[in-house]
Amino acid sequence: MKLHLEKIYFCTGARNHDLLKFFPENLLSFEYDERVASFKALGLAKIAPHPVAVCTTSGTAVAECVSAMLEAHYSELPLVLITGDRPKKLHGTGSPQTIEHEALTRSCRGSYIEVDLRDLPELSLEGAKFPVHVNVLVDDTVAHDLPLTFHPNLDSVAAFFERVKKPLFLFSHERRSMASFVEKFAATGLPFYAETLSGGRERSTLKTEKHLVELFHSGGFDGVVRVGHTPLSKVWRLLEKRPLPVLSFDSRNLPALSFGEVVPMSSDALLESPGFWDVLRSIPSYTFSDQTLESLEALTARYPRSEVAHFQKLQERFSDGDSVYVGNSLVVRFFELTQTKRLSVFGNRGVNGIDGQLASAIGLATGTTKRITCILGDVTTFYDLSSLRDLPSNLNLIIMNNRGGRIFDLLNLDKRIVLEHTNDFRAIAQGFGLSYSNDMNDFGQVQVLELFPDGDEGKRFLKEWGQ
Numbered sequence: 406m407k408l409h410l411e412k413i414y415f416c417t418g419a420r421n422h423d424l425l426k427f428f429p430e431n432l433l434s435f436e437y438d439e440r441v442a443s444f445k446a447l448g449l450a451k452i453a454p455h456p457v458a459v460c461t462t463s464g465t466a467v468a469e470c471v472s473a474m475l476e477a478h479y480s481e482l483p484l485v486l487i488t489g490d491r492p493k494k495l496h497g498t499g500s501p502q503t504i505e506h507e508a509l510t511r512s513c514r515g516s517y518i519e520v521d522l523r524d525l526p527e528l529s530l531e532g533a534k535f536p537v538h539v540n541v542l543v544d545d546t547v548a549h550d551l552p553l554t555f556h557p558n559l560d561s562v563a564a565f566f567e568r569v570k571k572p573l574f575l576f577s578h579e580r581r582s583m584a585s586f587v588e589k590f591a592a593t594g595l596p597f598y599a600e601t602l603s604g605g606r607e608r609s610t611l612k613t614e615k616h617l618v619e620l621f622h623s624g625g626f627d628g629v630v631r632v633g634h635t636p637l638s639k640v641w642r643l644l645e646k647r648p649l650p651v652l653s654f655d656s657r658n659l660p661a662l663s664f665g666e667v668v669p670m671s672s673d674a675l676l677e678s679p680g681f682w683d684v685l686r687s688i689p690s691y692t693f694s695d696q697t698l699e700s701l702e703a704l705t706a707r708y709p710r711s712e713v714a715h716f717q718k719l720q721e722r723f724s725d726g727d728s729v730y731v732g733n734s735l736v737v738r739f740f741e742l743t744q745t746k747r748l749s750v751f752g753n754r755g756v757n758g759i760d761g762q763l764a765s766a767i768g769l770a771t772g773t774t775k776r777i778t779c780i781l782g783d784v785t786t787f788y789d790l791s792s793l794r795d796l797p798s799n800l801n802l803i804i805m806n807n808r809g810g811r812i813f814d815l816l817n818l819d820k821r822i823v824l825e826h827t828n829d830f831r832a833i834a835q836g837f838g839l840s841y842s843n844d845m846n847d848f849g850q851v852q853v854l855e856l857f858p859d860g861d862e863g864k865r866f867l868k869e870w871g872q
């Protein structure tokens with residue numbers, strides 16, 4: 406590495422994970438809070454002989470460094486912000502966790518340098534003006550020459566269904582619940598997958614994300630029809646690795662991929678469009694058989710202390726009509742996997758930041774008299790500790806403390822970025838004057854309920870589940 410840095414505060418994430426291999430071990434400090442990490446870098450830059458870096462994943466993680474960059478800019482400090490980004494073709498598309506990094510630091514940097522990952526080892530900061538923003542493009546997608554087409558209305562939809570005979574219908578989420586749309590769609594008899602934030606999860610005929618991924622790999626569907634914003638499902642990300650025909654109904658008019666067709670219509674607008682339902686009626690019926698639910702039941706019985714089994718037990722505590730706020734990261738996935746009830750589910754899935762999750766749940770609870778149950782991962786909760794000062798009485802926080810950012814275990818990434826720990830929230834909650842328990846039987850009775858799934862059972866569960 407030719408950057409000649411004093412230290413690199415490496416904030417964990419999937420998008421910047423591949424940069425790790427270029428950074429000398431002795432320079433690294435692993436962090437999860439970008440705002441804190443960037444100010445640590447700023448402080449060190451005041452006395453260090455070499456520039457100091459903070460390295461982040463894509464999305465709001467970059468925005469969290471803007472305050473330190475501003476301070477560095479006006480104090481003339483040698484701060485280097487290194488951000489992992491998605492390839493150029495995904496910029497501006499609304500694809501998962503993709504925002505405009507360059508625009509974020511425009512008012513607080515001396516130099517902006519964009520490099521492909523492979524060129525990072527040769528990059529030098531000679532001649533650069535501090536603070537510097539280095540944006541690294543990491544491309545794990547396949548090259549293709551498929552078009553991106555924007556349609557103003559439904560006119561082209563029939564033509565799509567002439568080419569695609571067995572589509573996967575995928576319903577993600579919108580600003581408001583998509584429950585009415587999902588309900589009407591369910592009556593068509595066509596198979597579909599409704600994510601938890603859609604508000605129609607319990608009606609989903611396709612039950613597990615694992616099943617979708619299996620279908621994808623076995624060629625079970627020949628195209629995808631998305632309704633709603635950028636999906637959470639892994640299968641959506643896989644489309645950048647093996648493209649299929651895609652038709653999106655997205656009120657933001659964003660493709661969320663580098664290819665495909667987009668119609669700028671919300672689920673509400675589709676509900677009121679007879680032409681859409683006419684086209685659906687013309688699709689010959691088909692089914693997808695699914696054994697994954699049975700294997701899920703068998704595995705949660707075998708591993709009752711795994712995280713997924715905890716979510717299954719939590720689901721039993723909810724009643725139809727309850728409101729839930731789900732945060733990152735396995736929380737939202739495992740909640741979706743085990744959801745059977747008709748619930749109002751909220752979350753921040755615009756750009757998937759782990760920041761401000763508890764504060765967002767607090768804001769949500771402030772706007773309603775209904776009870777909000779907020780479920781967060783431990784790292785996500787740590788990120789937002791000061792919000793604990795102010796829990797409204799209709800908010801119950803459940804912390805799924807699996808002792809680190811276990812999503813990175815699931816993704817098989819470098820163990821160092823899991824940031825495994827042995828901390829718990831008991832004394833913190835009590836310090837903030839909050840009632841606390843770690844017994845699931847106290848569900849709904851305490852302000853902070855902390856659950857500790859068994860890591861070994863969780864690992865064995867996921868190995869056998871195969872995802």
Ligand SMILES: Cc1ncc(C[n+]2csc(CCOP(=O)(O)OP(=O)(O)O)c2C)c(N)n1
Binds near residue numbers: 419469783
């Ligand atoms: C602001 C921000 N920084 C970093 C990330 C990358 N990131 C995604 S999930 C995650 C770890 C979450 O850990 P935890 O809350 O414990 O949930 P778990 O993965 O264990 O379910 C991180 C750091 C992000 N999405 N947003």
